[in-house]
Amino acid sequence: MLEITIYSISGQGGVTAAKLLALSALYDGKYSQAIPQFGPERRGALVTSYVRISDEVIRKHSRIRNPDIIVIFDVKNKVEVNSKIAILNSKNNITLNAEKIYCIDANKIASDLGLIKEGLPIINTAMVGATAKICNISLNSVKKAIADEIKDERNVKAAKIAYEVVKCD
Amino acid sequence: MGQKKLLTGNHAIAEAVKIAKPDVIAAYPITPQTPIVEKLAEMTENGELDAEFVRVESEYAALSVILGAISAGARGFTATSSQGLLYMYEVCWWVAGSRLPMVMAIATRAIGAPWNIHGDHNDIIVLRDTGWIIGMVENAQEAFDMTLQAFKVSEEVSLPFAVGLDGFQLTHTAEVVEIRDYELPKRKLLPHTIEPSSKFALNAVTSGIPKLKARHEQAKDLEKAKEIIKEVDKEFPVSYGGLVEEYKLEDADYIVVMMGGWCGDAKDAIDLLRKDGIQIGMLRLRFLRPFPTKEIEKLDGNILVVDRSNSDYRGVLGLEVSAIKNGIKNVITGFGGMELDTQDFVKIFKKFVNNEIKDVEWWYGSAER
Known part of the structure; x- marks a missing residue:
């Protein structure tokens, strides 16, 4: 089982990203789970969402305490990294306490496509694309999941670009 | 399908x-x-x-x-x-x-x-x-x-x-x-x-x-x-077992009785304990009413009831089960969104197996009391 924790700022679409990853995994024939942060939502606050992906039925429903992968939408937020893999929305390389760090310039991908809302780039679909690649989810499933959930097809493009940019070992 | x-x-x-x-x-x-x-x-x-x-x-x-x-x-x-x-x-x-x-x-x-x-x-x-x-x-x-x-x-x-x-x-x-x-x-x-x-x-x-x-x-x-x-x-296309779901009960010396969404984490804990040779299983209550009296009467082993509600000093399921079985242990926890994961259940179940759980125990995990 693969466990992923996503840190985002409320309004950045971290909860939607978790759902899109879980849905992509389902389209790949896996079992999956997306857990949002529970409780009242506050714009601008740190939001934690969780994703589980497995070949077997997932029984547990607790939130993830020791993720395999941490995804950070806004690196200005200091979060504790305790995972093997970290995926960051950043154009520069950043050193963190993780064995493998992937930096993806999701801001640029979104901005280039004109995916901007209230002056801020909509980066969640690019981050889904990058994360899906690292999780071995097929690009077709990612595209289908995003097309199912989001009308603006530039989101599919953002995910595809990010998926193809990430270099996996 | x-x-x-x-x-x-x-x-x-x-x-x-x-x-x-x-x-x-x-x-x-x-x-x-x-x-x-x-x-x-x-x-x-x-x-x-x-x-x-x-x-x-x-x-x-x-x-x-x-x-x-x-x-x-x-x-x-x-x-x-x-x-x-x-x-x-x-x-x-x-x-x-x-x-x-x-x-x-x-x-x-x-x-x-x-x-x-x-x-x-x-x-x-x-x-x-x-x-x-x-x-x-x-x-x-x-x-x-x-x-x-x-x-x-x-x-x-x-x-x-x-x-x-x-x-x-x-x-x-x-x-x-x-x-x-x-x-x-x-x-x-x-x-x-x-x-x-x-x-x-x-x-x-x-x-x-x-x-x-x-x-x-x-x-x-x-x-x-x-x-x-x-x-x-x-x-139905899939059977859950009726009033209860029996999980690894056949040879269980230790039986936990629970209901609801946290049972999945608890089942994973049971699997971990079984790897250590502890014969533990779960009776998951799918129904509180009608109460599965016969299914509880049948249980043969040490019983721990884990509750997410209370009446008086005891858990509600603890009260219900103790009307049928003597000598049960009862843990009360998980109120107001307090979440227990597999490791928490491993801790509780180990204490239960080691006979370290009180008859009624309000469980706070590692949090401050």
């Missing part, structure tokens, strides 16, 4: 209700239930579901509207949580006493005060004495399955059916749910269905013996529901 969808527990229930084709839905929003009736409102609005969706000013009104509709032979559904359930509590007795079938989803949540919108079981347990059938599910798939089965069971015994699912942990977690290929028969009309030409009054004044008899008949039918629950479970 039905289509597989990624659904939250709330939306799984809405999908099942859609298949059940209720005539009337009335509901008032409350966290964490609201997405169920939002989805149903959307379905009625876009024509996916041909039902009368009645917007009301309170939970009291919501269940009263359903009471009227089901008296006239309609199939009815509502959903609520916590304070909302308390606000409709009087009508809960009217529905059950009137011997009318319906289904209500309860997204279980703490009750104030102190204020808390998160999950535990202290709301659903207030239905214990009303005569309702009360189920508790473990995941979104079971929420879907039990909701569909609930209409059938409820209509067979003319008693209302509450489907409980843990607030947030199940209501808001999206997971893979198979949409079952399952047809529900049309609702049968009861002899006391009210029509414009009816020449009788429902719920006349009673005194003494007729009241005792009415309550006795209701209790007998709740007992009868045990067999019907098992039959409906067996004929």
